[in-house]
Amino acid sequence: MRLYSITHELCPRCQKGRIFRGPLWRTYLSTNDRCPECHLKFEREQGYFLGAMYFSYLLSIPPVLVLVLFLWWLTPWRFDVVLVAAFVAYLPLVPAVTRFARVLWLHLDHHFDPAAD
Numbered sequence: 001m002r003l004y005s006i007t008h009e010l011c012p013r014c015q016k017g018r019i020f021r022g023p024l025w026r027t028y029l030s031t032n033d034r035c036p037e038c039h040l041k042f043e044r045e046q047g048y049f050l051g052a053m054y055f056s057y058l059l060s061i062p063p064v065l066v067l068v069l070f071l072w073w074l075t076p077w078r079f080d081v082v083l084v085a086a087f088v089a090y091l092p093l094v095p096a097v098t099r100f101a102r103v104l105w106l107h108l109d110h111h112f113d114p115a116a117d
């Protein structure tokens with residue numbers, strides 16, 4: 001059930017309300033202030049979603065590493081060029097990863113520190 005809520009971007013408390021206002025391609029990171037179902041406040045304090053950056057970082061390392069190794073193996077390019085090319089190739093995935101990291105952060109934070117309101 002928890003995995004379903006995470007993959008479907010649902011509220012960590014009631015697991016019914018949507019976290020974001022719309023699909024990724026239209027609203028990107030536009031987050032509901034509160035859960036439409038249980039009224040859980042998503043952004044608990046200013047800068048709350050900075051914690052999601054840790055997840056974003058962890059989620060980004062493996063694919064970028066794979067891209068670097070793949071390009072290093074496949075091309076005769078210098079290593080610094082390979083790094084830049086891997087970074088550029090990864091850029092289209094950044095919005096989805098950032099959004100998913102925010103969902104993971106919400107669920108982890110709610111697991112260890114459930115909100116009272």
Ligand SMILES: [Zn+2]
Pocket residue numbers: 011012013014015016017035036037038039040
């Ligand atoms: Zn909810």
